[in-house]
Amino acid sequence: MNEEQAWVAQAQHGDDQAFTQLVEAYQKPVYNLCYRMLGEPEAAEDAAQETFLRVFQHLARYDPKRPFATWLLSIAAHYCIDRLRRRKFPTFSIDEEDEDEPAFEIPDADAPNPERESVRREEKDKLHKILASLDETDRAAIVMRYWHDASELEIAESLGLTVSAVKSRLHRARLALGKRWEESSLQSLPQRRPHESPAF
DSSP states (O other): OOHHHHHHHHHHTTOHHHHHHHHHHHHHHHHHHHHHHHOOHHHHHHHHHHHHHHHHHHGGGOOTTSOHHHHHHHHHHHHHHHHHHHOSSOOOOOOOOOSSSOOOOOOOOSSOOHHHHHHHHHHHHHHHHHHHTSOHHHHHHHHHHHTSOOOHHHHHHHHTOOHHHHHHHHHHHHHHHHHHHHHHHHHTSOOOOTTSOTTO
């Protein structure tokens, strides 16, 4: 039994200190998942707190044969999906980054360049809008796969889907993201007037 499993077993038997250890170990990944799903720091903070409250309330139901992190993140993901479905205009933010889990990488040189930074901000805004258009479950699958490096099996367990359904959702979401990015890029190109030369 490793340290995490010991904390879980102790917490299941009412050890508050052991549960505190679990919260401290997972508060950052849970907050990050909630932030990338909900797009607002305050909403992510509330969602993370609600996640740990639900974990505490249902800890007796946890199956030790299943990875604790997968079970924990599934609770966070489901809560965020419910929140998003209640929202009129769901949002997805990638502005906040941390050292352990960098946000979506947009090519950029190390040297400061105001023009390049402006382009980078515009591309981040564009990506933000595109990701916000995804179905809530597809978004959860994308966040878990590409920001939390979850396997297709772990995503399936977390979201209550089959592995083939996860593969299908990830494939569909990637295609949608690529298509919408391309469409958005084409729309941003300067339009040529009919009488002008194609060279201009």
